[in-house]
Amino acid sequence: MLLLLLLTNAFVLLPWAGAGRIIGGREAVPHSRPYMAYLKTQNETHSSACGGFLIRPDAVLSAAHCVDKKGTVRVTVTLGAHNIRRQERSQQKIRAGKWVIHPQYLHKGFKNDIVLLKLKKKAEINDNVQCISIAKENERVRVGDLCTVSGWGRTSLDPPGSDVLREVELKVQEDKICQRVSSNYQRQSMICVGDEKEEKATYKGDSGGPLVCNKKAHGIVSGGYENPFFPKAFARISHFEPWIRKQLKRFSLQDIPCFPFSD
Structure with a gap:
């Protein structure tokens, strides 16, 4: 089955038009990837969805272009999901309180396309929600x-x-x-x-x-x-790990324990 995963909201057949569709994939075993995050980004006129992943109980990494929107932007992170259309008991929905985009990010060519989001509250770490x-x-x-x-x-x-x-x-x-x-x-x-x-x-x-x-x-x-x-x-x-560590320190997250996922 063809599996397509969203990179950008509009698809334009140009070089670097976007990556995101998974072709030739398979359904994951439910909750076998407990670090996965589903990001819903909204501004005054538009909403879009992206992926992300939990690296601390209240820190998620994603792509900068996912939150690089005009106007007031609101990001909601869903953790512990398998079927994102259902209200599964395993799901935790948490607003992103703030985020920092890499200072050298350029949408043209998707250079330095990375963002670190700080959640408004820590996720509850359990079998369905873990860090990587x-x-x-x-x-x-x-x-x-x-x-x-x-x-x-x-x-x-x-x-x-x-x-x-x-x-x-x-x-x-x-x-x-x-x-x-x-x-x-x-x-x-x-x-x-x-x-x-x-x-x-x-x-x-x-x-x-x-x-x-x-x-x-x-x-x-x-x-x-x-x-x-x-x-x-x-x-x-x-390449970005020193920058990530610096931002985590700014967020005062460097000492928050989170046992990493291992399968």
Whole structure:
């Protein structure tokens, strides 16, 4: 079944038009990805949805373009969800009190496409809601590593998105593959991923969701190319790890314990 996960609200066939659709994915085992967050962003005229992931009881990472909207913006984070259209007892809905977008973020080319959100209250950590560890500054994925992306996106080119959480496995590719497709690709701050032999990819639906490799979040679903399948570029978390730690310290979150998810 085709699985499409939202990256941007409008789909335009241009280079870096957006990544987010999961093609060739499968339904995730309910609550097997307890770090996943569903972000609903609203302003005066519009609402959109993205993915994200819990790294502290009251801190979520996502893509900057998910909250980079005009006017007064309100972000509601849902944790512990499998079927996002139902009011599951496992769900926790928490408003984001504030967030910080990377100071060098550029929507053109989706450069430095990362945001850290502070929740208004701490999430209750349990079997259905857990944190995930992030890659440290010196940790890099290797070409050929198999990673997983999850999210609630479209199951076809047309809306609506998937009710249930879905996932797909993608392989880390050589940087030169993405560099050949777009001059906007930056090897230090991006990861090139995809599957050139099978129709598996991210596209419209899970911007901000994590690329999980070896039980750690190494990437964030970000920009993509005109080709809906291959390749895609994700924000490289290890590059941003010092900035993330600095923001956590500003938020006074560095000492809040949260046992990381491990499957």
